[in-house]
Amino acid sequence: MSPFLSTLFKIAVFSLFVGAGLSFVNISAEDILGSVGLSPLQLWIYMLEFRDWAIPNMILGAFIVVPVWLVIYLFRPPRAG
Template sequence: MYPFWSTFFRIAAFSLLVGAGLSFVDISAEDILGTVGLSPLQLWIYMLEFRDWAIPNMILGAFIVVPVWLFIYLIRPPRAG
């Protein structure tokens, strides 16, 4: 679990530095979104639509993945440890 948190905090710190640099040269998130033809509201709507699509499909996939994983976990020989 340590590598995950280490990577997470590195990405967060680097993002903060880049964001501060962009803010220093007077570039905002709205400016960047505007160059690709989006507004913050449109981006929020797309994120909500993705969530509404992704959650039911993740649950549907879990109906297959979890039992298969559990079966493999139970028949696999124990590891030395």
């Protein structure tokens, strides 16, 4: 398994155990959100607004980053071995 997928799996398993522990002591996601002044609906709206902002900016940045990366990759000296 790749290191990235392995790390994602470990984070998912650890999150499951922490969530189960919090559930065991009767702490819910709504309780934690409420302590910082958010509701689940407000959090969902913020996530959608972030998505609507991030995707166009990622595409815009890719117009510069991808060609620069490609030029650097093509002119890099070959690796030994």
